[in-house]
Structures are given as C-alpha cells and as structure tokens.
Amino acid sequence: MLTIYGVLRSRATRPLWLLAEAGTAFTHIPVIQSYRLANPAAADAPLNTLSPEFLAISPQSAVPVMVDGDLVLTESLAITLYLARQYGGDLAPRDAAELAQAEQWALFGGISIDLPGIDIIYTYADGLADTPDGAAKIAAAVDRLSRPLARLEAHLGQHDHLIGNRFTVADIMVAECLRYSQAHKPLHTAYPNTFAWLTRCQSRPAFVDMMTRRNAEPV
Structure with missing residues (x-):
C-alpha cells in the first residue's frame, strides 16, 4: 500500500499535491516535525519525527517519507517524481x-x-x-x-x-x-x-x- 508520512505544513505538500492531481488512492499518516513540539518524547506527544516508530522508517528524522511496497524514499522531490512516473498518467514525463x-x-x-x-x-x-x-x-x-x-x-x-x-x-x-x-x-x-x-x-x-x-x- 502506498503511504505518505508527514503533515501538510511541510514539504509533504509536493507529493500530496501530485497524488491529488492524479486521483491516486494512498494512506496519509500525519507526522509532525519534532521541533514544533515542547516535548516530542512525552507520552502524549503526537507522532513526530523523533518518535521511535517513525525513526525506524526514516533515521534522518525528516518528513516527508514515502513507502510503496519495499521502496522507501525520503526526499520530497524524488518522491514526487517517482509518484508521477508510477501513478501520474499525463503528469509524468512521456519520454x-x-x-x-x-x-x-x-x-x-x-x-x-x-x-x-x-x-x-x-x-x-x-x-x-x-x-x-x-x-x-x-x-x-x-x-x-x-x-x-x-x-x-x-x-x-x-x-x-x-x-x-x-x-x-x-x-x-x-x-x-x-x-x-x-x-x-x-x-x-x-x-x-x-x-x-x-x-x-x-x-x-x-x-x-x-x-x-x-x-x-x-x-
């Protein structure tokens, strides 16, 4: 299943805009940047870039992250270009x-x-x-x-x-x-x-x- 990690107040807007244009089904998991939280390690802290479960996917501790099957990408522009080629139809390069x-x-x-x-x-x-x-x-x-x-x-x-x-x-x-x-x-x-x-x-x-x-x- 195609999954995008990251809140919209981040560079996740790049792949999320592409997917919206393409009408592609995916799972969106909001992950907030840890620097925006007073205590990202608190028990009641939302899923953030320092949460252990997110660090297991992205040791760089940054959003967005894309997971598509076994493929994990962690750079917003690389993610967006990949999504265009895989799912974007005429949004993708033709040749x-x-x-x-x-x-x-x-x-x-x-x-x-x-x-x-x-x-x-x-x-x-x-x-x-x-x-x-x-x-x-x-x-x-x-x-x-x-x-x-x-x-x-x-x-x-x-x-x-x-x-x-x-x-x-x-x-x-x-x-x-x-x-x-x-x-x-x-x-x-x-x-x-x-x-x-x-x-x-x-x-x-x-x-x-x-x-x-x-x-x-x-x-």
Missing part, C-alpha cells in the same frame, strides 16, 4: 527527454529556489521583514534568486508550462519550491511571467483543496 527535463527542473528548484525562499518566508512569518536584520536577510535571498528567476522568467515568457506544453510534475515541484518566496511582493513585479504561472498552478482545484486543509492544521 527520456521529458524525464531529463523534469529531473533538471527538480534539481533547479531544490538547489536554486527552495532555500532562499525559506529565508524569505520565515522572515515574514516571524514578523521581521521590516526590521533592519530582516530586510537584509530578504535582500540577500532576493539576490540569490536573481539568476534562477531570470532563467525561469525567460522560459515562461515562451511557454505556459515547464515541459511538454502541459501541466506536469515539473510544474508541481518548482511551484512548491517557489511558494516560499511569494510573500515578497517586489518579486511579482520583477518576474511577472513567473508569478503569473505560479498563480495558474495555485488556482488548480487540487492545490486549493490541499492548501485549505494545510491551513486548517495547527501552526
């Missing part, structure tokens, strides 16, 4: 060239987009964006994003999607990496094609439903 492009976009999102975006979203979430330190942190993140977003902007100026002229796993992976940066509105002005594409991706019913459920989870 070797599209697979190479999807893998390229996954690496692009994970290496170039994700971490600067994390700096941005946490600075805003912590209410520090208007402080000198917060503004400096955001400015540094924006500088790191300038080259990859310029590349994405040029591509999306000529294409509606990342590969194959259709919505695919590549769009899901990069859109979820970019979501962390979208709180910084000047980026929307600087990269209009990119954020128009992100809006289209996030307007899909599967994403809207997923985010509604995510926002209902405890912060």
Whole structure:
C-alpha cells in the first residue's frame, strides 16, 4: 500500500499535491516535525519525527517519507517524481527527454529556489521583514534568486508550462519550491511571467483543496 508520512505544513505538500492531481488512492499518516513540539518524547506527544516508530522508517528524522511496497524514499522531490512516473498518467514525463527535463527542473528548484525562499518566508512569518536584520536577510535571498528567476522568467515568457506544453510534475515541484518566496511582493513585479504561472498552478482545484486543509492544521 502506498503511504505518505508527514503533515501538510511541510514539504509533504509536493507529493500530496501530485497524488491529488492524479486521483491516486494512498494512506496519509500525519507526522509532525519534532521541533514544533515542547516535548516530542512525552507520552502524549503526537507522532513526530523523533518518535521511535517513525525513526525506524526514516533515521534522518525528516518528513516527508514515502513507502510503496519495499521502496522507501525520503526526499520530497524524488518522491514526487517517482509518484508521477508510477501513478501520474499525463503528469509524468512521456519520454527520456521529458524525464531529463523534469529531473533538471527538480534539481533547479531544490538547489536554486527552495532555500532562499525559506529565508524569505520565515522572515515574514516571524514578523521581521521590516526590521533592519530582516530586510537584509530578504535582500540577500532576493539576490540569490536573481539568476534562477531570470532563467525561469525567460522560459515562461515562451511557454505556459515547464515541459511538454502541459501541466506536469515539473510544474508541481518548482511551484512548491517557489511558494516560499511569494510573500515578497517586489518579486511579482520583477518576474511577472513567473508569478503569473505560479498563480495558474495555485488556482488548480487540487492545490486549493490541499492548501485549505494545510491551513486548517495547527501552526
């Protein structure tokens, strides 16, 4: 049985969005990050990334984790790409060239987009964006994003999607990496094609439903 471990307030959104788009049946086991709990080892603590039963599956102590038969994967983008190929139908790459492009976009999102975006979203979430330190942190993140977003902007100026002229796993992976940066509105002005594409991706019913459920989870 296909099982995904992880709460929606984590990178588990990537494979969970893919599965929602595909309409694939699976078991979802919420596992909260241990750092969000006062005492993750308490007897009444919810299942978390330091729970012994979860560590038996993922010694790295991180979510998401996918179990599909004997296969265990622990990286969100690898999980999402695997699920697309196994269960995603037209969301999956159609041939070797599209697979190479999807893998390229996954690496692009994970290496170039994700971490600067994390700096941005946490600075805003912590209410520090208007402080000198917060503004400096955001400015540094924006500088790191300038080259990859310029590349994405040029591509999306000529294409509606990342590969194959259709919505695919590549769009899901990069859109979820970019979501962390979208709180910084000047980026929307600087990269209009990119954020128009992100809006289209996030307007899909599967994403809207997923985010509604995510926002209902405890912060």
